Amino acid sequence: MPITLSTPDTAGLAEAVAVLREWQRDGAPFQLHPGDIGWFWRFGAAATAAAVRIWRRDRRILAVGLLDGADLLRVTIAMHAHQDEELARKLATDATTPGNGVLPPGRVAVEAPKGALVQGLLAEAGWRTDAPWSPLRRDLTEPVEDPGLRIEVVGPELVSARTSVHRSAFGLPGFTDERWGAMAAGVPYSAARCLLAYDGDGSAVAAVTVWSAGPGRPGVIEPMGVHHDHRGRGHGRAITVAAAAALRELGASSALVYTPSSNTGAVATYQSGGFERLPEVWDYYRPS
Structure with missing residues (x-):
């Protein structure tokens, strides 16, 4: 089955939050947390749903993204799919192609789990590393x-x-x-x-x-x-x-x-x- 990209309705947000909770693990690369969506929810359920992106294969969620502002896509990936080539290519293509509902033209950024295959594909496409962030635990x-x-x-x-x-x-x-x-x-x-x-x-x-x-x-x-x-x-x-x-x-x-x-x-x-x-x-x- 091909990987599909969708935006949830407000009811579908609960599924995305539940999946993000399941994916949180100590020792995993720093990733999008259900609390990040929770903090965005201050703009309302409809705005939050419009900012979330979900990638699936055969109805199973493989990746969840949050448009944290107009120019930053914060995306996390199921642990078993970090090196999934089909998913990585779909994510990179969706992020790189303006006008498909993921990121606008111009200078934009993608946050993805460290070591995930999609990072290498973005680099191959000419994307550059931005200023560093410090995770703390x-x-x-x-x-x-x-x-x-x-x-x-x-x-x-x-x-x-x-x-x-x-x-x-x-x-x-x-x-x-x-x-x-x-x-x-x-x-x-x-x-x-x-x-x-x-x-x-x-x-x-x-x-x-x-x-x-x-x-x-x-x-x-x-x-x-x-x-x-x-x-x-x-x-x-x-x-x-x-x-x-x-x-x-x-x-x-x-x-x-x-x-x-x-x-x-x-x-x-x-x-x-x-x-x-x-x-x-x-x-x-x-x-x-």
Whole structure:
């Protein structure tokens, strides 16, 4: 059977999320996580469905992609299919051919699991490696230390404080209470938590969202931020430790996060929170 490309309807998103949960494994190359789709869900179910791409053979899902913005396709592949030549050629062709509903013309990028055959095919087609990213991992076998700040799980009464911290941390206005509500209504959020850290004065100083893929599987942090007015006081480390503890409570085997290698402050914060820096990874981009 030939490999087919499709975009799910909103009901089909649940299948994609379920498959992504099954594919999460400790020791596997860093890959698209159900939490990545969960974070995108802040734009609503319809927008999320429109951003997801699914590749199948004989109705079996082999790869799932997320258009994370107009110019980046984040794709992951079933472990047994990393070296599947037919799939790799289909992915490379779909990514390289403008106008087929995957990527637009011009400078675009593809994130794929390190070592997957599709990376080599993109390189052969003239794609180049982009700036490196640093994955980081914390094992959750042992209990997590106290973060040193008061931590609250975000429910309806804390949504405004949580979104306010995010907007301050990232300098972006887009994460509103309404978008938090859309995210929390999404399928992936059933295995997620938002946390707020408070300092001794009672101010909300940092926030994080953590996403579990189920017991015994890696969870992911996406996003984490410290309020602009409260930086340089160790709050990033505190909320990172709290995130690890929350994922452990959700049954995760490890906590994962990744950030541009150029963001040395973020890398240092995660390392201070007990995360080990793993070998760098690269997206592939097509020059415009």
